[in-house]
Amino acid sequence: MASFTVENYLKAIYGLSQKQPGGVSTNAIAEAIGTKAATVSDMLKKLSANKLIHYKKYQGTTLTTKGAALALNIIRKHRLWEVFLVEKLDFRWDEVHDLAEELEHIDSDELINRLEAFLDNPKFDPHGDPIPDKSGVIHRREQVALTDIQVNKAGVVTGVKDSSKEFLQYLDTQGIELGNKLVIKEVFEYDKSRTIELDGKAMTLSHQVCKNLYVKTEA
Amino acid sequence: MASFTVENYLKAIYGLSQKQPGGVSTNAIAEAIGTKAATVSDMLKKLSANKLIHYKKYQGTTLTTKGAALALNIIRKHRLWEVFLVEKLDFRWDEVHDLAEELEHIDSDELINRLEAFLDNPKFDPHGDPIPDKSGVIHRREQVALTDIQVNKAGVVTGVKDSSKEFLQYLDTQGIELGNKLVIKEVFEYDKSRTIELDGKAMTLSHQVCKNLYVKTEA
DNA sequence: AAATAAATTTAGATGAGTCTAAAAAAGTTA
């Protein structure tokens, strides 16, 4: 029903509102979508007219219930297609995002529900992000960044905060993947780097890397 | 690279040129795409400027090598997605066309080649239409319409000429599907209907139906 | 509280794809 363009705006606003719950700025949307602020202003008027966002000039915007439902369905489709690409077509986790950006716009609930069943109802995508269910409900996992756990605390790698190709490929070079067990061995205050033991193997990770790696710690 | 719209024009021209090898008329394209002749005229100028078609005003159009290659790749994607939908997601053969119309525009050779391998390199789609290979080569099957074989001749159902929902669903009600073995028992000259034996079961088929059912006869 | 800077919106323009109505070309019939 909604055009590709509208769907992309809604998805962008949804994503940004996770960080800026008070209202997403025009500039932030422009940057996320790769367009100009003037273009965004125009579009916000249209989205508002269609009751997809709450919008008052100069005040930033938030999704309406209707807008959020649409955004979540697109995210659901994006993540399920990513699972398909990795699990069934053997793509690597750093290769699937752009394809999913296209596939997410295929308009069929029946298709996505069958795909979900075909994939055995996965709850997380290849980057550890939760997959909204048919009603748009997301079950978030309790997980924390590696920077937030103490020395000698153990955990399992459950996701990435930065899912850029570059970061994912870096993790590949280090042999780090979802499901790995790790323990923090030492924190160097100097540069906040950490040495860890990952499935028995010792390695050093920069602060930058630790910030972007999520783990679930054992109760 | 080419827009959805351009891809749909190329596909339509390709399809129509199978019936009208001398050159496809503006009106025929308009009807196939569901648009107006004026719109098609405009588009033909653009396609011609992009060297995708041969075009002289008032003379009808044919695809260039470049245009045909693009069209065949879209057809390849369409048919492979249809196989996926039927074989992996358990859609019926009368349900997949519209979804494939969307999926065919996903722009990735890597994706479609992996999908092809995942499906075990099928040679035909769920309606019996041949799937072009990576280079755009189509291996056509020798098959004839049921109207073109003699009494007591046996054959195997290999495809449909009309792949409308209505016809496919009619075939479902009669239990006719690809792979069925049949023999023509009798032809009634009055209305050109035929009685056949299909996997042992006797039935009568109208001329209309026989025209649109393809079979491969045993040498 | 002014002045300045930054963010946002408006104004006006563009290109893709579409439409209706009118003109032109091609085809058919008398």
Next chain:
DNA sequence: TAACTTTTTTAGACTCATCTAAATTTATTT
């Protein structure tokens, strides 16, 4: 051949999504 019909193209207008440049509002500094 001339008249009529059908097909195709052109002309002009519209929507959607975008842009640049200018105006306006809000935020920050002096």
